[in-house]
Amino acid sequence: MRKSQLIFILSLFFYFSSFAQDDVKIVKRLDSLQYGAELPKEILQSKSVALVQLPPKSTNPMVRGDWKKLAELTQPGFQKASIDVVTYYHVEDIYSGKESYLAFMEEFKKRELENIVFIVQKEGSYRIVLTKLNDEKELIKKGQPAWQTQNADLSIALDNLYKAAANSSQDRDNLLILDVPEFGDMAKTIDGRRGEYYDLNFSSEKLAVPIFADTAKINAVMANYPYKYGFVDPDLEEKKVRSEGYQYILYYVHSTGKAVKEMLEYPVTDTETAYVSEVVKDGQARVNSYSINTPVYKFYIKHIYSGNTFLGKKWDAAPTWEQALTNYIDNLRTELIRN
Numbered sequence: 001m002r003k004s005q006l007i008f009i010l011s012l013f014f015y016f017s018s019f020a021q022d023d024v025k026i027v028k029r030l031d032s033l034q035y036g037a038e039l040p041k042e043i044l045q046s047k048s049v050a051l052v053q054l055p056p057k058s059t060n061p062m063v064r065g066d067w068k069k070l071a072e073l074t075q076p077g078f079q080k081a082s083i084d085v086v087t088y089y090h091v092e093d094i095y096s097g098k099e100s101y102l103a104f105m106e107e108f109k110k111r112e113l114e115n116i117v118f119i120v121q122k123e124g125s126y127r128i129v130l131t132k133l134n135d136e137k138e139l140i141k142k143g144q145p146a147w148q149t150q151n152a153d154l155s156i157a158l159d160n161l162y163k164a165a166a167n168s169s170q171d172r173d174n175l176l177i178l179d180v181p182e183f184g185d186m187a188k189t190i191d192g193r194r195g196e197y198y199d200l201n202f203s204s205e206k207l208a209v210p211i212f213a214d215t216a217k218i219n220a221v222m223a224n225y226p227y228k229y230g231f232v233d234p235d236l237e238e239k240k241v242r243s244e245g246y247q248y249i250l251y252y253v254h255s256t257g258k259a260v261k262e263m264l265e266y267p268v269t270d271t272e273t274a275y276v277s278e279v280v281k282d283g284q285a286r287v288n289s290y291s292i293n294t295p296v297y298k299f300y301i302k303h304i305y306s307g308n309t310f311l312g313k314k315w316d317a318a319p320t321w322e323q324a325l326t327n328y329i330d331n332l333r334t335e336l337i338r339n
Helices: 003-019 026-032 067-080 098-110 154-166 200-204 215-222 238-243 257-263 321-336
Strands: 047-053 084-090 113-122 125-132 145-151 206-210 229-232 246-256 274-281 284-291 295-303
Touching (some): 026 113, 067 084, 084 113, 098 246, 125 154, 145 154, 215 229, 215 321, 229 246, 257 295
Parallel strands (some): 047 113, 206 229
Antiparallel strands (some): 125 145, 246 295, 274 284
16 A cells, blocks of 8 residues: 555544544544643643533434533532633534634634643543643644543542642642633634525536545435535645645534534524424425434535635535535525526
């Protein structure tokens, strides 16, 4: 196997590991960290972001568990231990897609967040992991120093954290810590012009499709796309993608319906409990309603040079990527292809 092929395969492995949607694999990467008795450097003097992961409330339909309640239970323990967690997110919001991930990393940088706290509830146990926040390409790196505690009783886990902080030689400069959690806003994914329509120039340019699943499965859906497309390395920078002859690139966001709408700047209200997904094909409308807390995929196409984003005329998100991509293409064909 040539070196270039090996690098490509490894890059795909990392991409799938980071953005796999059924189970965010970044949590599994926690096992690869180098754990020690000492807390991460200067964590008692700097700001942290917390990412929460817990089992779903239901699986059919998929509904996210009450992660905010878990955050409410942990924040007093962090305050007692001088861990300044200034914002909380569900881990799947951060890993909701390539563009949204980078938007979150930019927000973390602006807020000068230096540490990351993972709170993982799984199989009747609570795991708390503290480590440094890495650069934007990798949230955490294999083998980086970390501290952890795990217990079936959350209060014991938090007490272990307090004891570790009390026994630490670090200066404790975090004095003004919130006693209730603050939940972060969804990062805005779109940099250029936002359009709820399609670009007529799709027909004359080739679409880049970053590999996000088995290519045979993607091809099966993309076969209905009426114009030229090709697969690209998901880690390839957009300017490189453009230099290879692509003017447009396909992206998605995958999180709860409400979070996806916020990231893509759709209007949301506090009174909505479900969103209607609509597809028109061959003059017939398909309508489905999904809870605002059900994870869905929403696809869109971005013009690489301008950054302009084409969401389509209808909210066509769906719980599976196959259905969501089918919906987007069906609606696109209805608007752009005249028989």
